[in-house]
Amino acid sequence: QVQLVQSGAEVKKPGASVNVSCKASGYDFTSYAIHWVRQAPGQRLEWMGWINAGYGNTKYSQKFQGRFTITRDTSASTAYMELSSLTSEDTAVYSCARSFLVGAPGNWGQGTLVTVSS
Amino acid sequence: EVELTQSPATLSVSPGERATLFCRASQSITTNLAWYQQKPGQAPRLLISGASTRATGIPARFSGSGSGTEFTLTISSLQSEDFAVYYCHQYNNWPRTFGGGAKVEIK
Numbered sequence A: 001q002v003q004l005v006q007s008g009a010e011v012k013k014p015g016a017s018v019n020v021s022c023k024a025s026g027y028d029f030t031s032y033a034i035h036w037v038r039q040a041p042g043q044r045l046e047w048m049g050w051i052n053a054g055y056g057n058t059k060y061s062q063k064f065q066g067r068f069t070i071t072r073d074t075s076a077s078t079a080y081m082e083l084s085s086l087t088s089e090d091t092a093v094y095s096c097a098r099s100f101l102v103g104a105p106g107n108w109g110q111g112t113l114v115t116v117s118s
Numbered sequence B: 001e002v003e004l005t006q007s008p009a010t011l012s013v014s015p016g017e018r019a020t021l022f023c024r025a026s027q028s029i030t031t032n033l034a035w036y037q038q039k040p041g042q043a044p045r046l047l048i049s050g051a052s053t054r055a056t057g058i059p060a061r062f063s064g065s066g067s068g069t070e071f072t073l074t075i076s077s078l079q080s081e082d083f084a085v086y087y088c089h090q091y092n093n094w095p096r097t098f099g100g101g102a103k104v105e106i107k
Helices: none
Strands: A003-006 A010-012 A018-025 A033-039 A045-052 A058-060 A068-073 A078-083 A092-099 A112-116 B004-007 B010-013 B019-025 B033-038 B045-049 B062-067 B070-075 B085-090 B102-106
Touching: A003 A092, A010 A018, A018 A092, A018 A112, A033 A068, A045 A068, A045 A078, A045 B085, A058 A068, A078 A092, B004 B085, B010 B019, B019 B033, B019 B085, B019 B102, B033 B062, B045 B062, B070 B085
Parallel strands: A010 A112, B010 B102
Antiparallel strands: A003 A018, A018 A078, A033 A045, A033 A092, A045 A058, A068 A078, A092 A112, B004 B019, B019 B070, B033 B045, B033 B085, B062 B070, B085 B102
16 A cells, blocks of 8 residues: 655754655655645645656745755655755644645655754 | 635534535636645545545545636535544645635534
């Protein structure tokens, strides 16, 4: 079955960067896309970006442009996100999710809590 | 960026009653709209894509309709497990966006 397993919770200081991984299994990793979505405590879902896991091309929300990067390692069937210049407003659960190249994400990772605190 | 406005923000419904949620897009997104259900501490669950196509395993009491800028999610007879927050999501334009969410609570 399709599974997306994310790395564990992180605590970071303001100004630092965070990396979260998303390991996929149960399907052909390169035939789908991976989205990154975050949710601050008590807030709405917020779409951050997308990577075509086959070609590696990406799309980002302009809100995060310049400090957010998505990459993937096809040999490891794993996608990664890196968010830099963290502030307390980046405290959230970060989730990866799979979709067809055009489509709505149908499978989600378990989420990774990133806490930014001095 | 396509803004999605959901209404109402909170809906109080008795079990067995019908619930109707709305999602309005700031520009046409044809039928590239999905609905998700989210319960506390859980990942979102895809209910509907293509505005009206139920995802695998989703009960028939969930139905979606609409196109262009106006969309509806209807839950025909609310079960206890349906009390949750519902989000609409557009995948027609970049960046993808989500609505603000609508909470369906027990009346």
